Amino acid sequence: MTKERADAARNREKVLAAAAELFAAKDPRAVTMDSIARAAGVGRGTLYRRYPDVxxxxxxxxxxxxxxxxxxxxxxxxxxxxxxxxxxxxxxxxxxxxxxxxxxxxxxxxxxxxxxxxxxxxxxxxxxxxxxxxxxxxxxxxxxxxxxxxxxxxxxxxxxxxxxxxxxxxxxxxxxxxxxxxxx
Amino acid sequence: MTKERADAARNREKVLAAAAELFAAKDPRAVTMDSIARAAGVGRGTLYRRYPDVxxxxxxxxxxxxxxxxxxxxxxxxxxxxxxxxxxxxxxxxxxxxxxxxxxxxxxxxxxxxxxxxxxxxxxxxxxxxxxxxxxxxxxxxxxxxxxxxxxxxxxxxxxxxxxxxxxxxxxxxxxxxxxxxxx
DNA sequence: GACTGAACCGGACACGGTGTCCGGTTGCAC
DNA sequence: GTGCAACCGGACACCGTGTCCGGTTCAGTC
The missing domain is CATH 1.10.357 (Tetracycline Repressor; domain 2)
Structure with a gap:
């Protein structure tokens, strides 16, 4: 397990924070990969790199x-x-x-x-x-x-x-x- | 509650029979409105007329x-x-x-x-x-x-x-x- | 502080399912 | 047989998914 790159870590933080907010705000079933990516200011590909689904x-x-x-x-x-x-x-x-x-x-x-x-x-x-x-x-x-x-x-x-x-x-x-x- | 029309009843039968077969055959979550309609030989609109979802x-x-x-x-x-x-x-x-x-x-x-x-x-x-x-x-x-x-x-x-x-x-x-x- | 390769990014793309809409058809009552 | 209401079904626009690849950023080396 090699060390995580700085930009990768930064994005992981952004993604998790944005996701936490989305899940808290609305119906969990309405949270989509796309909405998380947008809320985190991150591309969809970046999301899928680490997580296969919502x-x-x-x-x-x-x-x-x-x-x-x-x-x-x-x-x-x-x-x-x-x-x-x-x-x-x-x-x-x-x-x-x-x-x-x-x-x-x-x-x-x-x-x-x-x-x-x-x-x-x-x-x-x-x-x-x-x-x-x-x-x-x-x-x-x-x-x-x-x-x-x-x-x-x-x-x-x-x-x-x-x-x-x-x-x-x-x-x-x-x-x-x-x-x-x-x-x- | 008015009587059901003959063609409607016929289609309801076809839909239910086809759906039963599909549900039995594969993963229930993989059964879609589209697949039921096709299996029943019926249009999608017909399905939605009676059932809002799978x-x-x-x-x-x-x-x-x-x-x-x-x-x-x-x-x-x-x-x-x-x-x-x-x-x-x-x-x-x-x-x-x-x-x-x-x-x-x-x-x-x-x-x-x-x-x-x-x-x-x-x-x-x-x-x-x-x-x-x-x-x-x-x-x-x-x-x-x-x-x-x-x-x-x-x-x-x-x-x-x-x-x-x-x-x-x-x-x-x-x-x-x-x-x-x-x-x- | 320039170089380089590897890891990472992100938008574009093709696909599949959803739900709706409406022109055409069928059945039923009179 | 005629008229109307109910019904049919395919086309359409939309949305989310997951992948792919050209471009970018990072970290280690000299």
Whole structure:
């Protein structure tokens, strides 16, 4: 991995900043490669050099916000990190994720709508974490349960519930209950 | 509501038959209005007259298959229909839905990917049903729980799990366990 | 501080899908 | 058989995509 050229780095910054603004401003599905290029003052070819499509740009932006949580899950203090019983860790994870989603729904919707969600590295991480907790708790079929436990965190579901008037806090409470009874 | 003209009915048949074949044959996201029109031997204008987009065609096809289950939920024998305790009814619903999804993933993916899922009438029906069961079981926050309980049935999730090797039967078992502990 | 090759830039291009529009056709009622 | 309304379908303009290549900028070398 060779060092990044100065002009390339400059453009990457411009692109990410412009994209972040666009995603925050309007419907994520209306954000197009063309609009990002124009907003960043950059040619379309430049965009495609680094990102194959809009979703991958949203994913790059989202990744930054998710890194911190991922770190805490691996080696932070309990109940998020190791040390607490599985159901408490799962509940803490749920609460943290609803908070994260609450802040960045736009990005999440731009990055992970539909099947693409499962192709991202982040999903793999969340899945591994939940799977480990399920195993630790001796549930019947951890592998089948993992994706089931993650399904309510899909950006689409979250956005719909919030639009419906279910606050992130209420959702977190419901998920905590789910964690409590299912992974004990 | 006036009677449908004979040529119109003929074309509707042709369109639905051609669409069903296309959805079954290839990636639902690759099915386009244009391809349906060509396969049906019909002009594009004719298509747009009745369906605003591809998803609505898939929804129309899916609706037919879902009607039977909806009828059973309302007035069929227990445990699917009224009469059984909530957790048993929910488990039966889960099993029926995984079966339905297993048969018609293509259509479901074409119809309900992403946010569109929540706009369909079918989702409203499933939601009302699950909500009623949750209320009957005196859970803490039925409204927040309803969409959470339905999230694992999203076509995307189902398709991903099946591709991963989780059979519909295993999934149904996991969901049954979920129903048992959460809605008692 | 000039040279050089490699990395990078960005606009032009061809393509494919969308949704609309309207002249022509078909079916139905009287 | 006649008239009208509903219906048909292809042509059209538009938009976003992804690629390609001539030109530019950078960084290391002497």
């Amino acid at each position: 979703a991958s740009i949203a994913t790059a932006l989202l990744d930054e916000h998710e890194k911190a949580l991922q770190h805490e899950l691996l080696q932070g203090p309990p109940p998020l990190g190791p040390g607490a019983p599985p159901h408490e860790r799962l509940a803490a994870f749920y609460t943290a994720m609803t908070g994260l989603l609450d802040q960045h729904v736009h990005l999440a919707l731009g990055a992970e709508t539909g099947a693409r969600r499962y192709a991202t590295g982040a999903y793999g991480f969340w899945r591994a974490h939940v799977l480990a907790l399920a195993r630790e708790a001796d549930v019947a079929d951890p592998d089948a349960l993992a994706d089931t436990l993650l399904a309510p965190l899909a950006p689409d579901v979250f956005a719909y519930q919030r639009e419906r008037g279910v606050s992130p806090a209420r959702l977190a409470a419901a998920l905590t209950e789910l964690a409590r009874v299912l992974v004990r | 998803a609505s065609i898939a929804t129309a096809l899916l609706d037919e298959h879902e009607k039977a289950l909806q009828h059973e939920l309302l007035q069929g024998p227990p445990p699917l229909g009224p009469g059984a305790p909530p957790h048993e009814r929910l488990a039966a619903f889960y099993t029926a839905m995984t079966g339905l999804l297993d048969q018609h993933v293509h259509l479901a993916l074409g119809a309900e990917t992403g946010a569109r899922r929540y706009a369909t009438g079918a989702y409203g029906f499933w939601r009302a049903h699950v909500l009623a069961l949750a209320r009957e079981a005196d859970v803490a926050d039925p409204d927040a729980l309803a969409d959470t309980l339905l999230a694992p049935l999203a076509p995307d999730v189902f398709a991903y799990q099946r591709e991963r090797g989780v059979s519909p039967a295993r999934l149904a078992a996991a969901l049954t366990e979920l129903a048992r502990v959460l809605v008692r």
